[in-house]
Amino acid sequence: MQCFSNSKYVKPLRRIGTALSVFWISFFVGPLIAQTTPLISGGAGFLTSTTAGATTYQPIAVPVLEAPIGQHLLIESRGNLVETVSPSGGGQGGYNHSLFLSLAYLQADYIATPHLTVVGGYFLTPFGTYNERLTPIWIGNLDAPLIFSIGTMVSGAGTGGMLRGNAFSSDKISLSYAAYFSAGSTNKEFTSTRSAGGQMYAYFPEKRLEVGASYGRLLDGKQTNSVGGHVWWEPAKVPLKVRSEYAHGAHSQGYWVETDYRLSQIHGAESFFGRLEPIFRIQQTFRESAPDRTDFLPSANTQRTDFQLAYHLPHEVRVNATYARQFSSTGNFNIWETSVVYRFLFPAWKGK
Amino acid sequence: MMKPLKIIYSALLLAAAPMLSQTATTVPTQSNSATAQVKNNIVTAHERDGQQVFDQNCSRCHNTPQGFSPRIAGTVARHMRVRANLSKEDEQAILRFLNP
Numbered sequence: 001m002q003c004f005s006n007s008k009y010v011k012p013l014r015r016i017g018t019a020l021s022v023f024w025i026s027f028f029v030g031p032l033i034a035q036t037t038p039l040i041s042g043g044a045g046f047l048t049s050t051t052a053g054a055t056t057y058q059p060i061a062v063p064v065l066e067a068p069i070g071q072h073l074l075i076e077s078r079g080n081l082v083e084t085v086s087p088s089g090g091g092q093g094g095y096n097h098s099l100f101l102s103l104a105y106l107q108a109d110y111i112a113t114p115h116l117t118v119v120g121g122y123f124l125t126p127f128g129t130y131n132e133r134l135t136p137i138w139i140g141n142l143d144a145p146l147i148f149s150i151g152t153m154v155s156g157a158g159t160g161g162m163l164r165g166n167a168f169s170s171d172k173i174s175l176s177y178a179a180y181f182s183a184g185s186t187n188k189e190f191t192s193t194r195s196a197g198g199q200m201y202a203y204f205p206e207k208r209l210e211v212g213a214s215y216g217r218l219l220d221g222k223q224t225n226s227v228g229g230h231v232w233w234e235p236a237k238v239p240l241k242v243r244s245e246y247a248h249g250a251h252s253q254g255y256w257v258e259t260d261y262r263l264s265q266i267h268g269a270e271s272f273f274g275r276l277e278p279i280f281r282i283q284q285t286f287r288e289s290a291p292d293r294t295d296f297l298p299s300a301n302t303q304r305t306d307f308q309l310a311y312h313l314p315h316e317v318r319v320n321a322t323y324a325r326q327f328s329s330t331g332n333f334n335i336w337e338t339s340v341v342y343r344f345l346f347p348a349w350k351g352k
Numbered sequence: 353m354m355k356p357l358k359i360i361y362s363a364l365l366l367a368a369a370p371m372l373s374q375t376a377t378t379v380p381t382q383s384n385s386a387t388a389q390v391k392n393n394i395v396t397a398h399e400r401d402g403q404q405v406f407d408q409n410c411s412r413c414h415n416t417p418q419g420f421s422p423r424i425a426g427t428v429a430r431h432m433r434v435r436a437n438l439s440k441e442d443e444q445a446i447l448r449f450l451n452p
Contacts, residue, residue, distance in 0.1 A: 035423035035451070036430065066431050074430050111433065114440040132435070139414040169439040176437035205408050234412060241412075316418055345420045345428075 038067035038348035042078070043138035045341035052333035056086040062104075062137055065348070072111045078104040078136070103189050104135070105157060119162040119180075122190045126162065126178035126199050127151030127214040128228050128245050138343035141277075141320060142306050143335075145256040146285045149296040150249035151197065151216040151226035158182025159192040174203040184220055194219040201230070208234045214247075224250035239264045252297040254285030262312075269312075277310040302328040316343040402449020405442045412436075425451035 042063040049056050061081040068074050085097040107121035124132045131152045134140035148156075162180035169175070179198035185191060196219060201212025214228040228247035234240065241260040247253065258281040266273040284303050291299035308322040317340065324335040406416070410432055420428070428450060433443040 035421075036426035037421075037423040039420075039424040039427045066427050068427050068430050074427075074434060076431065076434075109434045111430075117434050119434075133413045136414075164434075164437060166437045166439040166442075169442065174439070178437070203408070205404075208408065210412070232412065312415070314418075343417075345417055345424075347421050347424050 036068040038065065039345065040065055040348050041343075041345040043136060043341050043343045045137055045339055047137075047339040048337065050334075050336040052331075052335075054087050054089070056084055058085070059083045060137060064136075067348070074109040074111075075107075076109065077106040080104055106190075113165075115167055116163060116165045119164060120160075122157055122159050122192070123162055123180070125152045125156055125158050125182070125195075125197070125216070126164070126180060127153075127197060127216050127226065128199075128247060129212070129230050129232065129243065130245065131156050137339075137341050138316075138318070141260070141279050141308055141310055142258070142281055142322065143324075143337075145245070145254075145281075146283050146298055146302060146304060147245070147247045147249075147252070147254040147256065150247040150252065150254075151214055151228050153182070153193040153195045153216065153218065154294070154296060155191045155193065157190075157192055158195065159185045159190050171205065174205065176201055176203070197226070208236055218250075222250075226250070239269075249295075249297075251289040251292060251295045252285050252287050254283065256281055256283035270314075275312045277312065279306075279308040279310060281306040298328060298330075300329045302326060316345075317341070318343075402445045402447075405438075405445040406449055409436045409438060409442065410446070422451045 040063060042061070044061045045059075047058040047060060049058070060083075062078065063081075064076070064078045066074065066076045080100065080102045082100040083097060084100065085095050088094050088096050103122060105121070105123050107119050107123045110118045110120075112118050124135075126132055128151060130140070130145055130148060135144070135156075158180055160180065160182040162178060164178035165176070167175040167177050177198065177200045179196075181196045182192050182194065184194035195216060197214070197216030199212055199214035201210055203210045210230070210232040212230045214226075214230075216226040218224045218226075226247065226249040228245065230243075230245040232244070233242045239262040242258070243260070244255065244257040246255040258279065260277065260279045262269065262274070262277045264271075264274040268274050282303075282305050284301075285298050286301050287298065293299075304324060304326040306322060306324040308320055311319045313319065320337070320339045320341070322335070322337040322339075324337070326333055326335065410416070413436075417428075425447060429443050429447040432438055432446060433440075438446070
């Protein structure tokens, strides 16, 4: 102990100790202590939609909360606050307005093993790609596809449990899966249908190609099956996204194909033209049963094309202008939409 | 006097061993400039891996956020692990990319 009290050794020791600490922290411990402060994210926007001559206005806010607990647990939730202002109709002037508050999901994710995450609570139904990936307003560009309610069990959410994760991952292929069971719930905030299902998809990193299949079984009343498949492709050298999905249910079947090209090759993504993103989608549905308002599917065979110009402004603001034309034996009409969307992402509370 | 010095040297060697093992084939000397180069190479490789993982997984659905506090990088990575069914290795690569 005597030697350590000697200042001749104390100073170098302190320096070495400090250097060692910095070394360990920066190279090995650093990634492990990356901050896991809960965050608030989401989007806010203003949407207008003119369908067959009637215009509705929608201020909308979609907050997301992500709260990690310990090393394995994540609590997450997304809500929807939508005010809809629409024409009164029926020959009356003026507008009606309604406020809609809902939960998209409220779930706990427990990362049990490197290949398994156990999800419990109110979760988005894993069928196809749109429901889980493209519904947030700051992600998805276009309206929900016509076949959206096939396999997603109408409400798009389930109350129960889900197992999901990455089954296998290498430089060549990544295999992911999800399997769920949902109880029926008529609770206003947690509406769901008794059902079970899941999906599996393979992603090929070198080709940047994803191929997947989904299955869902309605367990309420008349038990029916839904099946679906999807293919996504994003070539590495071109800012192009090609997304497609097919679904078949008891009442209808259909598909959608979407192409999305960011003009970032013209002087970069931050240039005037590089901020522009044209999007085109075509979709078709084929009715296989009598019209049924409760299935939220087109009542007759329907075709629709959507064309959108999205412009990415600085500070996470995006402006969209969309024209769509829908063709059906029940009537053809135009849909014009505009929107301004702001995306936010920040820590839930102030810290160092 | 020799005992603490031995302990210090041993600690330094132990601390440097994992790094040396990763770079032994490319760095024959231990000069300061070489060590700095090694550090840069490691960081660059990690960032490249993370960028690649981010491009292949996160960017499949959404654009890259224009910036956020490093205090939430771990939360973002864990969220993406669940949402995008990432492997543990991919989550760590994204974490290194978001919070190098």
